[in-house]
Amino acid sequence: MSKQIDIEYFLKEVEEYVRHRQVPVVDLIAVQTKDPFKVLVATILSARTRDEVTARAAARLFTKAATVQDLARLTVEEIAKMIHPVGFYKTKAKHLTRLPAALAPFSGVVPRTIDELLTLPGVGRKTANLVLSVAFALPAICVDTHVHRIMNIWGYVATDSPAKTEMALRKKLPKRFWIPVNSLLVAFGQSICRPIGPRCDECPLRQSCPGHGVTPRKGRTMEASHNHYTFVSWNVNGIRAVEKKGFVQILQDLDADVIGIQETKAQPDQLSDSLKNIPGYTSWWHSAEKKGYSGVAVYSRIQPVAVHYGLGVEEFDREGRVLALEFDKFYLLTIYFPNAGAELKRLDYKLRFDQALEEHCRRLEQKKDVIVCGDFNVAHKEIDLKNPKNNVKNAGFTPEERRWMDGFIDRAGYVDTFRLFNQQPEQYSWWSYRFSARSKNIGWRIDYFCVNKDAQKNVVDAKILQEVMGSDHCPVLLEYRM
Numbered sequence: 001m002s003k004q005i006d007i008e009y010f011l012k013e014v015e016e017y018v019r020h021r022q023v024p025v026v027d028l029i030a031v032q033t034k035d036p037f038k039v040l041v042a043t044i045l046s047a048r049t050r051d052e053v054t055a056r057a058a059a060r061l062f063t064k065a066a067t068v069q070d071l072a073r074l075t076v077e078e079i080a081k082m083i084h085p086v087g088f089y090k091t092k093a094k095h096l097t098r099l100p101a102a103l104a105p106f107s108g109v110v111p112r113t114i115d116e117l118l119t120l121p122g123v124g125r126k127t128a129n130l131v132l133s134v135a136f137a138l139p140a141i142c143v144d145t146h147v148h149r150i151m152n153i154w155g156y157v158a159t160d161s162p163a164k165t166e167m168a169l170r171k172k173l174p175k176r177f178w179i180p181v182n183s184l185l186v187a188f189g190q191s192i193c194r195p196i197g198p199r200c201d202e203c204p205l206r207q208s209c210p211g212h213g214v215t216p217r218k219g220r221t222m223e224a225s226h227n228h229y230t231f232v233s234w235n236v237n238g239i240r241a242v243e244k245k246g247f248v249q250i251l252q253d254l255d256a257d258v259i260g261i262q263e264t265k266a267q268p269d270q271l272s273d274s275l276k277n278i279p280g281y282t283s284w285w286h287s288a289e290k291k292g293y294s295g296v297a298v299y300s301r302i303q304p305v306a307v308h309y310g311l312g313v314e315e316f317d318r319e320g321r322v323l324a325l326e327f328d329k330f331y332l333l334t335i336y337f338p339n340a341g342a343e344l345k346r347l348d349y350k351l352r353f354d355q356a357l358e359e360h361c362r363r364l365e366q367k368k369d370v371i372v373c374g375d376f377n378v379a380h381k382e383i384d385l386k387n388p389k390n391n392v393k394n395a396g397f398t399p400e401e402r403r404w405m406d407g408f409i410d411r412a413g414y415v416d417t418f419r420l421f422n423q424q425p426e427q428y429s430w431w432s433y434r435f436s437a438r439s440k441n442i443g444w445r446i447d448y449f450c451v452n453k454d455a456q457k458n459v460v461d462a463k464i465l466q467e468v469m470g471s472d473h474c475p476v477l478l479e480y481r482m
């Protein structure tokens with residue numbers, strides 16, 4: 001690990017910086033209500049959900065369920081309706097339905113120890129620690145994703161999971177910071193040390209921060225970032241659904257030059273003005289003929305020299321799967337590959353698409369470099385999904401699909417940019433909505449940025465942005481030298 005930072009100085013600077021900024025929603029509810037039950041419920045709602053969405057959902061729920069007795073009278077459907085669109089709202093509604101019975105052994109009162117809190121539905125270590133520290137002011141370290149991320153950026157810990165960060169902090173963080181560290185770093189992580197494009201140019205710690213693994217936003221003082229583009233690709237699983245989860249703000253936070261979107265599931269006349277006119281960006285849309293199905297879009301703040309729709313093959317183009325922006329020196333293709341489907345009914349269709357796409361890339365490559373991004377709907381190697389053995393007969397990991405991907409890399413010469421920088425397992429970009437797969441990191445890496453061999457020299461970095469919520473996929477990112 002690099003030289004240790006002065007944590008007192010860092011946290012004091014953070015405290016000063018966030019003093020007048022928005023307080024994390026759970027802290028706010030604690031201060032406003034002084035009610036451990038509401039803190040517990042709000043904490044359960046807040047997992048994988050933006051603060052504004054949590055605040056609105058909690059307010060709706062508390063109008064009907066201000067006490068555990070009120071909550072016991074609501075059905076799971078009623079709760080789900082009130083808390084929608086928080087992340088995993090159906091699962092959270094089930095947990096909340098079971099909460100009154102789970103609190104019964106504690107006389108209907110929220111317990112004050114971590115072991116007792118962990119017996120409640122939907123309560124993991126993070127929630128339990130947050131309830132202890134915020135609701136009861138007991139010494140506990142809640143490690144939100146921001147705490148885990150920022151402590152690693154600072155090199156104060158070197159851990160690969162929030163649970164390990166909590167254990168590391170218990171050993172070295174001065175006790176007076178245990179309770180406030182979460183709210184401080186959540187507020188700091190939401191406002192300045194953001195997961196994507198942190199505002200290092202404005203940060204009070206910019207002179208002393210080690211900045212491990214950080215790609216700052218294109219700030220006014222970040223000269224290194226001026227000579228490359230940031231591209232992002234994201235399967236949003238329904239642009240109108242993700243709009244309700246804060247898409248416009250997320251896109252602005254991504255601070256990317258070009259953002260390729262897959263699975264828009266919308267016709268242009270179904271899009272709101274806010275989606276079509278995001279300040280600073282021009283957008284292009286290629287929708288499927290069938291309503292509510294497939295579709296791709298691109299937002300760009302760089303003006304392309306031309307925009308090309310489809311592959312020129314009718315059976316694929318009617319499904320709105322390919323959109324290419326042509327720039328001076330390269331093409332950037334946003335692609336939503338077909339899914340081989342249940343019982344592999346569309347495997348042949350998908351393999352034909354794969355082939356047509358590869359031929360299309362070959363033609364484009366004769367003129368300029370080619371960058372291909374999108375949801376490839378295939379995990380290339382065993383390392384790219386949690387349970388490879390169980391999935392060899394399933395869509396997305398069949399030998400036929402993987403063979404094409406092998407060929408795309410070996411025969412056609414494309415480079416899977418993420419693997420240039422990261423050879424670790426468990427690096428996923430898609431998780432099923434079922435079985436809390438995302439919180440358990442049972443996922444697949446099926447979203448890629450690939451470039452032709454000659455373009456590899458321009459690749460600066462490639463990442464998976466797992467902290468970005470809103471879809472069952474997370475975005476992937478490519479930094480590309482001009």
Ligand code: SF4
Nearest residue numbers: 193198200203206209
């Ligand atoms: S300098 Fe950048 S990486 Fe470091 S704390 Fe500030 S915003 Fe975060």
